Amino acid sequence: MIxxxxxxxxxxxxxxxxxxxxxxxxxxxxxxxxxxIQRLERELDRRLFARSTRSLRLTAEGEKYLPxxxxxxxxxxxxxxxxxxxxxxxSGELKIALPSDIGRNILLPLITDFxxxxxxxxxxxxxxxxxxxxxxxxxDIAIRYGKLEDSSYVALPLAExxxxxxxASPDYLDRHGRPQMLEEIAQHHHxxxxxxxxxxxxxxxxxxxxxRRQITVKSRMLCxxxxxxxxxxxxxxxxxxxxxxxxxxxxxxGRLERVLPEMPGESTPLHLICPHRKxxxxxxxxxxxxxxxxxxxxxxxxxCQSMP
Numbered sequence: 001m002i003x004x005x006x007x008x009x010x011x012x013x014x015x016x017x018x019x020x021x022x023x024x025x026x027x028x029x030x031x032x033x034x035x036x037i038q039r040l041e042r043e044l045d046r047r048l049f050a051r052s053t054r055s056l057r058l059t060a061e062g063e064k065y066l067p068x069x070x071x072x073x074x075x076x077x078x079x080x081x082x083x084x085x086x087x088x089x090x091s092g093e094l095k096i097a098l099p100s101d102i103g104r105n106i107l108l109p110l111i112t113d114f115x116x117x118x119x120x121x122x123x124x125x126x127x128x129x130x131x132x133x134x135x136x137x138x139x140d141i142a143i144r145y146g147k148l149e150d151s152s153y154v155a156l157p158l159a160e161x162x163x164x165x166x167x168a169s170p171d172y173l174d175r176h177g178r179p180q181m182l183e184e185i186a187q188h189h190h191x192x193x194x195x196x197x198x199x200x201x202x203x204x205x206x207x208x209x210x211x212r213r214q215i216t217v218k219s220r221m222l223c224x225x226x227x228x229x230x231x232x233x234x235x236x237x238x239x240x241x242x243x244x245x246x247x248x249x250x251x252x253x254g255r256l257e258r259v260l261p262e263m264p265g266e267s268t269p270l271h272l273i274c275p276h277r278k279x280x281x282x283x284x285x286x287x288x289x290x291x292x293x294x295x296x297x298x299x300x301x302x303x304c305q306s307m308p
Contacts (some may be wrong), residue, residue: 004076006040007069009033010048014066017056025138090283091120097142101227101246103127107291114290121283129196129226141284145243145268155271156288159295163302164265165244167256172236179259182215190238191217192229204241205266243268244302245295270295
């Protein structure tokens, strides 16, 4: 008889490409995962993985079986959800990947209140500006900036109208001057850069008259955490090009000032993404509703700021 836990370990091993990584997720030894896969292979009378000392890959039979295994697990979770009453629907564990800046400063208080309202729900948060792969990483959902080009993801919009804005502290602009053109920023100002998707985000793009204008920004300060770039901007170290949601409170409080506010910034919508629609549990749907309203209110403030 096929064991559900063996199927689960098969799916995670296929996603991670490693018995060891799959074992660490569930606090097992790699040998225990290997034994589970061998047990599943005996039940199916098929070899699912081609193993070597340096690699692990699915066989043709394994690739054929994988979508059925994923569907099996999805149906099991859906069945469990259907048995829950309204009172205990928001239970279990929810693993969420968040960008560092908005995650700590905007989303964390909202998620904390959400947890307070639903004490049977356990939440595990992961803060990082590295793009989470919801198919491979041990997360249920990821909250991600930018236009999604991978149609295999299911995405729920959180803030469709969000854009990037250039900001600097009033002190910095008093000392270095307020740019009147984009070219001045590239030639005479310090950019505050961060790494995004494994690359330094030093090419700032702006839509204008149906085209895209781009400048390459010089910088002596670089970080792998976008929140640090915002803090550097507040400290008067240069100009940052950040999501409006990240810097909204700082602009409205006067800690930061928009640079070239008449110049529309790059569109950077915010989404809640999940590998498959069947994995949108009652907890995920409820969290989406809790986050969407205040985030849309923040982007509405950007539209008000942009009005002449």
